[in-house]
Amino acid sequence: MSHWLLKSEPGVFSIDDLARAARKRTFWDGVRNYQARNYMRDGMRRGEQAFFYHSSCAQPGIAGVVEIVAAAVPDPTAFDPNHRHYDPNSDRAKPTWYGIEVRLKNKLARVITLEELKQHDALAGMPLLRRGNRLSVLPVGEDEWDYILALV
DNA sequence: GCCAACGTTGGC
């Protein structure tokens, strides 16, 4: 079982938005980066867990844990010309973009901020903390996953 | 708002 991290801008979709969603579920659409797509489509399996990370906000950091409740399927927003994430180069017969469905497992008692994560040598190797990383979907090592949960 | 660090695009 692999572990993951999913970034979302709370101004667009926060962990509280997920908490309020029907059955606390949402389809994770709009990923338009190939490596992130590959992690979702080829890596993520139903039942695995991911950190819900708030990015581009006052307090970037890990806000909660979600469970992948459905493996990747083609992202319908890529086919919708009126959608912000429309991609004219993607077609239904051979979709380029995929999304997964997640369910909120739990919100953390506090946000584990990026600043705090950086202070732990044990986490220095995390892809999230790697210089210049901008991927919105990332793997998290098993040791790092456990370590971070123990920080709460 | 700034800017570093990318990924993508497109001319050649």
Place this chain on the structure above:
DNA sequence: GCCAACGTTGGC
């Protein structure tokens, strides 16, 4: 295939 220009991400 190279690489400059451009767009985006995301911390600060």
